[in-house]
Amino acid sequence: MELTGRQSTILYAVIHEYVTSRVPVSSKRILEITNLECSSATIRSEMKTLEGLGFIEQPHTSAGRVPTDKGLRFYVECLKCVRQETAQTSAELEMVSEYALTNVEDYLQNVTVFLSHWMNGMAVIERPFIDRLRIQRITISEIAKNYWMVILVTDMGLAENFLLFLEDTLEATSLEQYLTQKLHGLPLEEVKPLLDTIHFQDHTWYDFHYEPLFLFLGKMVQQATQVKYHKHGMEKLIQDDSIPKESLKKFIGFMQNERQLADLFDELQKDGHTTAITIGREMRREELLDFSLFFTGYRLEDKPIGRIVVFTSKVTDYWDNLKSLQYAGDRLTEYLTKITLMGRSREV
Numbered sequence: 001m002e003l004t005g006r007q008s009t010i011l012y013a014v015i016h017e018y019v020t021s022r023v024p025v026s027s028k029r030i031l032e033i034t035n036l037e038c039s040s041a042t043i044r045s046e047m048k049t050l051e052g053l054g055f056i057e058q059p060h061t062s063a064g065r066v067p068t069d070k071g072l073r074f075y076v077e078c079l080k081c082v083r084q085e086t087a088q089t090s091a092e093l094e095m096v097s098e099y100a101l102t103n104v105e106d107y108l109q110n111v112t113v114f115l116s117h118w119m120n121g122m123a124v125i126e127r128p129f130i131d132r133l134r135i136q137r138i139t140i141s142e143i144a145k146n147y148w149m150v151i152l153v154t155d156m157g158l159a160e161n162f163l164l165f166l167e168d169t170l171e172a173t174s175l176e177q178y179l180t181q182k183l184h185g186l187p188l189e190e191v192k193p194l195l196d197t198i199h200f201q202d203h204t205w206y207d208f209h210y211e212p213l214f215l216f217l218g219k220m221v222q223q224a225t226q227v228k229y230h231k232h233g234m235e236k237l238i239q240d241d242s243i244p245k246e247s248l249k250k251f252i253g254f255m256q257n258e259r260q261l262a263d264l265f266d267e268l269q270k271d272g273h274t275t276a277i278t279i280g281r282e283m284r285r286e287e288l289l290d291f292s293l294f295f296t297g298y299r300l301e302d303k304p305i306g307r308i309v310v311f312t313s314k315v316t317d318y319w320d321n322l323k324s325l326q327y328a329g330d331r332l333t334e335y336l337t338k339i340t341l342m343g344r345s346r347e348v
Contacts, residue, residue, distance in 0.1 A: 001053065009034060010046050011055055015067045015075040019315050022242060024064035069280035072292070072314060076277045079319050107335060108230045111328050116233030118324040119294065120240070121312030122255070125230045126265060128305045128336070135186050138179045140172040148172070155340055229261065233310075237291075242315040247290040251311070254287035265307050268295045275326055280314055292316055294325045298332040300340060308332075 003011065013034050014025045027043035030036070036043070047065055050056050055071035058064070067075065108125055115123035133154035143149050148164045183191055237243055237251065254260055264285070268276060275296040280289050294310045308329055312321065 003050075003053075006036065006038070007046055007050060009036060010043060011050050011071060011074060012078055014047070014050075014056055014065055015071055018066055019075075019317060022315050024059060024066050026064035029064065069282065069314070072279045072318075073282070076279070076318055079322060104336070104339070105230075108332075109232070111332055112230045112232040115308070115310050115324060115328050116236055119310050119312055119321045120236050120316065121294075121310050121321075122231065122233040122237055123308070123310045124255075124261065125332075126307045127228045127230065128300065133187065133300075133305075135180075135183045135191065138176050138183065140176045142172065229258070231255070237311065237313070240313045242313045243290050247287075250287040251291065254285070265309065268293075268307075268309070275322070275329070277318065277322070290314060292318075294321055296325050296329040298329045298336070300333075301337050305336070306332075 010030055013030050017025045017029060017033060027040045027047060030043050030047075031040060047056065050071075051058065051065065054068055055074060056065040057068055059066060108127065112123045112125050115121075115125075136153045136155050139149075139151045139153070141149050141151075143163075146165055148166055150164055183194070186194065234252070234255070238248060264283070268278065276294075278293045278295070280291065283289075283291075283293060288311075290313070291311050292314045294312070295308065297304050297307045299305055308325065310321070310325060
């Protein structure tokens with residue numbers, strides 16, 4: 001059944017008022033905040049119809065109405081239409097566009113904290129799909145007797161550090177020069193297959209004691225491609241009175257299971273481009289019934305390279321959250337692309 005114009009106006013007003021005030025909304029309040037020219041009895045009748053259609057519900061007999069997941073979905077779709085028509089970026093989110101070229105991991109964490117603060121929820125940013133990044137150099141240095149630090153640096157500045165124990169000395173300079181020359185510019189996903197084909201024993205610096213290093217290097221690349229996240233803001237949800245304590249317990253358990261989190265990311269969007277909002281039961285997970293989820297991706301130049309999720313209460317400012325999320329994704333894309341291009345220019 002398609003809603004009439006008046007029903008749509010009333011439904012939007014109920015939901016907007018509720019997510020702003022967190023108080024059940026009465027017919028009298030709808031008359032106060034809209035320009036509808038009808039009686040309170042008519043408003044009550046229309047709200048009863050909307051309740052029957054599953055858009056709103058009444059917590060108890062004497063209370064006003066609150067939105068259901070279906071009602072919140074209607075509200076979000078309305079906001080999307082407004083967002084498409086309003087291309088201007090909110091001045092509240094206009095930040096410095098010239099970024100301090102800080103450590104990439106620090107920048108990712110800063111964006112996570114920013115999103116948690118602005119959206120009053122828990123933000124989770126997936127580290128870049130490191131298997132798509134290209135190797136810039138490999139360094140090998142002895143940090144203590146028989147202990148060697150192997151550092152793999154990508155074109156985006158992300159570094160993977162691994163500690164290795166070797167019983168014998170190592171011609172580190174010759175080996176790291178060879179590996180850097182051989183692997184420079186390769187995506188990480190191609191490193192292990194290439195290592196399996198190299199005949200290291202043909203080189204003058206080779207020693208059979210190095211074999212553990214070569215085996216370790218292959219395992220290191222595999223480990224580096226495992227999904228990892230930056231997270232911040234659990235306390236925002238814990239302090240939110242609109243989320244039942246039992247739901248919080250289930251949510252905390254869900255967030256501690258990175259396999260479940262990875263599955264959720266994959267289900268939401270595989271290409272990393274689309275911004276989406278999922279509400280309560282739409283996520284088909286008992287642990288997330290009392291939450292709304294905001295999702296977007298970020299890119300390196302034009303390639304999807306990571307994803308962002310923010311969990312909030314269902315009673316939240318969907319409009320501001322949409323703006324904050326899109327802004328963060330765009331800025332992260334700009335930043336990563338900028339430092340990657342700078343890294344390439346230094347090599348020329």
